[in-house]
Amino acid sequence: MSDLAVWADGRLRDATTPLLSAVDHGVTVGDGVFETCGVVRGEAFALTRHLARLVRSALGLGLEAPDLDAIRAGVAAVLAESSGAGRVRITVTAGLGPLGSGRTPGAQTVLVVAGPAAPPAPVRLARVPWTRNERSAVAGLKTTSYAENVVALAAATRQGADEAVLANTRDALCEGTGSNVFVERGGELVTPPLSSGCLAGITRELVLEWSAAAGLPVREAADGELPYAVLDEALTGDAHLAISGSVRTFVPAVALDGADLAVGPLTAQVAALYREREAADVDP
Template sequence: MSLVIWADGRLVGQEEAALSAVDHGVTVGDGVFETCTVFDGQVFALTRHLQRLARSATGLGLAAPDEQKVRDGVAAVLDEAVRARGPFDGRLRITVTAGVGPLGSGRVPGAQTVVVAVQESAMAPTSRSVRSPWPRNERSAVAGLKTTSYAENVVALADAVAKGGDEAILANTVGDLCEGTGSNVFVERGGELVTPTLASGCLAGITRALLLEWGAEAGLPVREATDGELPFSVLDEVTRGEAQLVLTSSGRNVQPVTWLDGADVAVGDVSAAARELFEKLCRERLDP
């Protein structure tokens, strides 16, 4: 299925010009976005994604997007995609930019552009990950915000792909485990799944939060780390077979890592149980 795109109130073709050449999202990456999972033609956890979209916009100094306008765009692309393809699994992206602006960093107050796009896709069951040589800056002005300024992630992911992986794992500037370029990370140690706190600079992932909530509900030992509990060097334990690694995101759900920096690594028992739990509940609870 080709991309179905809605831009500021109308469906547009994949090759059709839909944004101004001086949209601030294009010229300086001034915008925010959400990527959502689609199950059987319906968006998973849309309310949580829209809440985070508003938080990211506010954190970037933009007005919170018009939620009804965004929901209208979501409905339009899903209706068109289902009409053409029938119920499908895929990914939906919502992008909100600061709209038409000057060539520099200044903004035009009140301007805003909204784009929604959807495409059929499938999730891989496991990941091949690589440690990134570049850190995440937990003190950045945009730390924890899901912005369209994604160049650091693009470079880090390209490096990982060149080394045989599909995700790059980043430390922060003080040497703690932080996140992937598009995922949160959990480490299985001592019979527990432990994830870095948001203070590490990682994104407040929707899948991360749901795994913490659903894991606690189901009695799985899943929790946030304490200060200093997950240094980046914990990945050495993973390659030695003393710990296991899991990625979470809307494009991965709960995805065990089976290869890290060239070494095959095992899937932990808690990791496997967490994946099974999430795969079950995400289709039962569409908007948790």
């Protein structure tokens, strides 16, 4: 645990010290939200965008907006303590609560942790049999209720993959367990719309913005444009795949369900653009 730096209650804490109550609502029912930032040149990348999404998720879950000034102080503290960190995670829970789903109004629990992360690398994907519910009460919110993702990722790992790719209940392509998905075909790179139930990823957002500014044909798909079966086109070579995430950044997929995939030319161009823009501005 020495490679972790932890901040809570306004100060750095020993990573081995228990900090959460047994009746913290984040522990008992997963009543919380979080953000994970990559670290670039010792700073949390795109922190302003991540904090804005943290507030959106908190309000969407019915929590009060967290104290962003305090969180920024926590981020600075853990990064100063852990100079080699590759990621920062910010977690906000509803705080102390009952054993059931009801909440007890009170102070939130806020944790900031810095730790290691593997460098970005091409990924191997696998399809799994479960779906995202695009009509869920928490669709599009980044909550700590991550059990579905744990199960799906474990299934993908058993297949030798790094990430799972999920459909939604309408059998449309949706997202990965911790990533957004992009499909290159017909000279374009497209990603499922937010109406699919996918998370509004920060890296996804930047890829769309930066690609548009560079005049590259990268866009959000229309409803119904990307059925889950579009993944079959990657296996025949008629499409290429990529994923995006805050620590992974934007990287190509080099395998699907155990079959090797070629990297698309536009995908490679966008990956290079992302690296260039990321290096130029740590908080775009």
